[in-house]
Amino acid sequence: MMRTSQLPTTVLRRGLLAGAAVTATLVLSACGGSDHSSSGTGMNHGATTAASPAASAVGTFNDADVTFAQAMIPHHQQAVQMADMADGRAADAEVKQLAGKIQAAQQPEIDTMTGWLTAWGKPAPEPHMSMGSGTGHGSMPGMMTDADMAKLMDAKGAAFDKQFLTMMIAHHEGAIEMAQTEVAQGSNPEAKTLAQKIITDQQAEITTMKTILERL
Incomplete structure (x- = not known):
């Protein structure tokens, strides 16, 4: 009688253990599947995102795009140098503000164009090449000579303000001419947009x- 009463208990216990094992297996399987799916999606998304900037940076480019970047970098560098001189030399508040604006706008553009040349496998101009036209950039429109830069550096107060504005107007006009050539002849969308x-x-x-210059 005792053996008969113990049998159902043993069977029941085994059944419960087996059921628990199956349940645990299913839960682990479901969790593992979920992690794999999420991880896979994340990896694929990451790969796509990482590839996009590289493809965009290289893109399609031609000789006009390369010339634009290689010429505009030193052109911008000289403008930044001229703007740097305003610190401690400029007297007019608007001139000081304009100089700060030029620095803030053109340095990031220099960095952007340098990045393009690297992506295109083309050489970027060295920073020391950005002074006057005596360093080989005399053919670029609006580029100041070494003598011009020295004259600006020696000026102070109202004399600096007038000299700075006169030079920067000519410098900007040269940059616009170069940029118009890129818009007409370039092929890289990002370069043409810049x-x-x-x-x-x-x-x-x-x-x-010109407005500031008229009132000085």
Whole structure:
């Protein structure tokens, strides 16, 4: 009688253990599947996102795009150098503000164009090449000579303000000419967009500088 009463208990216990094992297996399987799916999706998404900037940076480009970047970098570098001189030399508040605006706008553009040349496998100009036209950039429109830069550095107060504005107007006009060539002849969409931005921004700054110059 005792053996008969114990049998159902043993069977029941085994059944419960087996059921628990199956349940645990299903739960682990479901969790594992979920993690794999999520991880896989994340990896695929990450790969797509990482590939996009590289493809965009290289893109399609031609000789005009390369020339634009290689010429505009030192052109911008000289503008930034001229704007740097305003610190401690400029007297007019608007001139100081304009100089700060030029620095803030053109340095990031220099970095962007340098990145393009790297992506395209083309050499970027060295920073020390950005002074006057005596360093080989005399053919670029609006580029100041070493003598021009020295004259600006020696000026102070109202004399600096007038000299800075006169030089920067000519400098901007040269940049606009270069940018117009890129818009007409370039093929890289990002380079053409930046060229158009330079045209728009610097034309507006020329208008502002002429207004300031008239009242000085």
